[in-house]
Amino acid sequence: MSNFAIGLTMFGGALALIALRMPVGIAMLLVGGLGYAELSGWDRLFATLNTLTFSRFSAYTLSVIPLFLLMGDFATKGGMNRALFRCARAWMGHWRGGLAVASIGGCAAFGAICGSSLATAATMSQVALPEMRRHGYSPALATGTLAAGGTLGILIPPSVILVIYAIYTEMSIGALFIAAVIPGLIATIGYMLVVNLYSRLVPGAAPAAERMPWRERIRATGEVWPVMLVFITVVTGIYGGWFSATEGAAIGAAATGIIAVALGGMRWQGLKESLLSTAETTGLIFLVLLGAELFSAALALSHLPSELSAMVAALPVPPLVILAAILVVYFILGCFMESMAMVLLTLPIFIPLMLGLDFGMDRNQVLVWFGILVLMSVEVGMISPPFGMNLFVINAMAKDIPMGETYRGVLPFCIADILRIAILLLFPALSLWLPGLW
Numbered sequence: 001m002s003n004f005a006i007g008l009t010m011f012g013g014a015l016a017l018i019a020l021r022m023p024v025g026i027a028m029l030l031v032g033g034l035g036y037a038e039l040s041g042w043d044r045l046f047a048t049l050n051t052l053t054f055s056r057f058s059a060y061t062l063s064v065i066p067l068f069l070l071m072g073d074f075a076t077k078g079g080m081n082r083a084l085f086r087c088a089r090a091w092m093g094h095w096r097g098g099l100a101v102a103s104i105g106g107c108a109a110f111g112a113i114c115g116s117s118l119a120t121a122a123t124m125s126q127v128a129l130p131e132m133r134r135h136g137y138s139p140a141l142a143t144g145t146l147a148a149g150g151t152l153g154i155l156i157p158p159s160v161i162l163v164i165y166a167i168y169t170e171m172s173i174g175a176l177f178i179a180a181v182i183p184g185l186i187a188t189i190g191y192m193l194v195v196n197l198y199s200r201l202v203p204g205a206a207p208a209a210e211r212m213p214w215r216e217r218i219r220a221t222g223e224v225w226p227v228m229l230v231f232i233t234v235v236t237g238i239y240g241g242w243f244s245a246t247e248g249a250a251i252g253a254a255a256t257g258i259i260a261v262a263l264g265g266m267r268w269q270g271l272k273e274s275l276l277s278t279a280e281t282t283g284l285i286f287l288v289l290l291g292a293e294l295f296s297a298a299l300a301l302s303h304l305p306s307e308l309s310a311m312v313a314a315l316p317v318p319p320l321v322i323l324a325a326i327l328v329v330y331f332i333l334g335c336f337m338e339s340m341a342m343v344l345l346t347l348p349i350f351i352p353l354m355l356g357l358d359f360g361m362d363r364n365q366v367l368v369w370f371g372i373l374v375l376m377s378v379e380v381g382m383i384s385p386p387f388g389m390n391l392f393v394i395n396a397m398a399k400d401i402p403m404g405e406t407y408r409g410v411l412p413f414c415i416a417d418i419l420r421i422a423i424l425l426l427f428p429a430l431s432l433w434l435p436g437l438w
Helices: 003-019 024-040 042-057 060-077 080-092 098-114 117-134 139-150 160-169 173-179 181-201 214-240 245-262 268-302 304-313 319-334 339-355 363-382 389-397 403-426 429-437
Strands: none
Touching: 003 024, 003 268, 003 304, 003 339, 024 042, 024 268, 024 339, 042 268, 060 080, 060 098, 060 117, 060 160, 060 245, 060 268, 080 098, 080 117, 080 214, 080 245, 098 117, 098 139, 098 181, 098 214, 117 139, 117 389, 139 181, 139 389, 139 403, 160 173, 160 268, 160 339, 160 363, 173 181, 173 214, 173 245, 173 363, 173 429, 181 363, 181 403, 181 429, 214 245, 245 268, 268 304, 268 339, 304 339, 319 339, 319 363, 319 403, 339 363, 363 403, 363 429, 389 403, 403 429
16 A cells, blocks of 8 residues: 555544544544554654654643633633623614624624633523523524524634644744634624524514613623723734733733632632633643644655645646635534544645645745634534534523524524635635734
């Protein structure tokens, strides 16, 4: 068997094991180890494993991951999701479809301090879903809105997926965070337009709530300014070069923890739960990173990425067509794979391929643009029927609503996502303008 064939077998084998519900990190570690041994021998594999763990996890930049996760846990324990939703409801709840629009706004704001799609969907559903159902919203719109809104957690910076992408590609975390701002705003506005159109086309699906008095609006706004101050400080501090991404994550986690205690939502038990949850999630992520490292090394030995890149670059089709095909692959994989696993499994194949195509940009611009497109494609996969992960999270929060209703409600948001990706595919400046100012 040729090295190229071994590489293809490894990729297919990893997908098969993941489909059989083997943990992603273990699947990539097992397949990568067997492939490495086949290509270089068992002695070289053991020598690599002897140093791989330390060389991978001693990197200072990796400490940003548990810090951003801790910030999201503190925000949840502190009840900041409730404060954000109350503020959005106070200003927008009286519109047609206003509670759903407020849910989108709350998800976007919570995503600015969370960085996880599943966490955003789950925590915002706890406060927004009962409100929408109490006001007579259709089950399809209510659950579809929250499933889609949850995806803003990985698009609005800080985003754990972008951090991992930046570490893998050796790109600036700050540049990727800034690049995601405009696409994140477009996504938020697009989702709000979907709600507005849905409420007009389906009468009675989204009744208006009562109008809040100005005193209540001002009070609700006053509850969220500390949260927004943390977000602005972290993002502008990283962007402005005042501190590194890791230092910014530490500042954000500390500030969010202080706010959570001050608001009365977190006590000693909540602190212990946050630390344990962060440690468990970090351990899972690091296991996936370790498996991805060995898997990538084995693929590099097989020359699959470089040979595949040369083959694809020689095709008589424009680079944009090839990029669009890659994004379709992400749509498909996203229907049955978790986002981080999908990204780490495919980057060893797709990054060399992207760098081998001529888009009229330099290397850094291509990687930033591709990173944002990958992030949005992963986001679509999170809400794509039948196996989008966010759909199952929302269904677990609303067990009495049939999954078919959630599928029906999320489809308009999927269409909006595809249109947004097409716009950013055709107009890379929407992703590259802000980083270009850095």
